[in-house]
Amino acid sequence: MSLKDKIDTDYKNALKSKAKIQISTYRLVLSGIKDLDISNRSGPNKKDTDDEDIKKLLNKMIKQRSESIDIYKKNNRKDLLEIEEKELEILSGYLPKKLNEIETRKICEEIASKLGASSLKDMGKVMGELKKQYSDNLDFAKAGTLLKEILNKQ
Numbered sequence: 001m002s003l004k005d006k007i008d009t010d011y012k013n014a015l016k017s018k019a020k021i022q023i024s025t026y027r028l029v030l031s032g033i034k035d036l037d038i039s040n041r042s043g044p045n046k047k048d049t050d051d052e053d054i055k056k057l058l059n060k061m062i063k064q065r066s067e068s069i070d071i072y073k074k075n076n077r078k079d080l081l082e083i084e085e086k087e088l089e090i091l092s093g094y095l096p097k098k099l100n101e102i103e104t105r106k107i108c109e110e111i112a113s114k115l116g117a118s119s120l121k122d123m124g125k126v127m128g129e130l131k132k133q134y135s136d137n138l139d140f141a142k143a144g145t146l147l148k149e150i151l152n153k154q
Contacts, residue, residue: 003051003094004033025087032057055095055136062091096136101146104138108147120151 011026036049065088072081117126130143
């Protein structure tokens with residue numbers, strides 16, 4: 001079952017159970033997928049929307065929710081904070097689990113030593129390898145910070 005079909009099925013189940021937050025979240029995702037379909041059909045590189053495109057969309061939506069959560073925490077908006085957290089939980093359920101900071105550091109150190117990276121000049125080379133091997137599992141903002149730390153020590 002493709003990711004789009006799974007989201008569509010979960011949307012239909014949410015409609016049956018009348019779960020308001022889930023319904024609105026799934027509608028947002030399905031709307032984003034339709035936009036992707038349209039842009040993929042009309043662009044110069046015509047193609048069908050695949051699971052990778054949908055994962056990128058979900059990552060973008062998760063990042064937006066995370067930023068909103070930070071803002072709502074700072075401004076003490078518990079009502080909006082709860083909604084964003086539930087949406088974030090729903091969206092995260094469709095992506096592979098992200099690695100924590102300890103696992104990310106270990107992977108960054110391994111790749112850096114494997115490639116012989118010794119300074120910040122090699123950061124692009126290491127990040128490229130990380131993206132090749134761990135594109136779904138790493139938070140690259142976190143990985144970039146850790147990698148700078150690691151390469152500065154060497």
